[in-house]
Amino acid sequence: MNAKPNLGSSSSTITAAAFAAVITIGILSVVVALFQSRGAPMERLAAAEHACVSHAYQSERKACMKQWLAESQRTRVARH
Numbered sequence: 001m002n003a004k005p006n007l008g009s010s011s012s013t014i015t016a017a018a019f020a021a022v023i024t025i026g027i028l029s030v031v032v033a034l035f036q037s038r039g040a041p042m043e044r045l046a047a048a049e050h051a052c053v054s055h056a057y058q059s060e061r062k063a064c065m066k067q068w069l070a071e072s073q074r075t076r077v078a079r080h
Contacts, residue, residue, distance in 0.1 A: 044072060 045065075052064035 044069060
């Protein structure tokens, strides 16, 4: 008896793997594009968090970060 499973031809397996890779790359590129097109970049968020570290309460820190990001946005717009 042959105990080796028959998974199909190797060309169909390679084709399926290539198709899965193309789909994966497409999904990842769409996700990256969405992250880049919406919201503040991570470096601006990190700078705002660092600037507002002295606030003890979460609500104060959040308000400080919003204000810091708004001011930095105005500065960026004024430069361009």
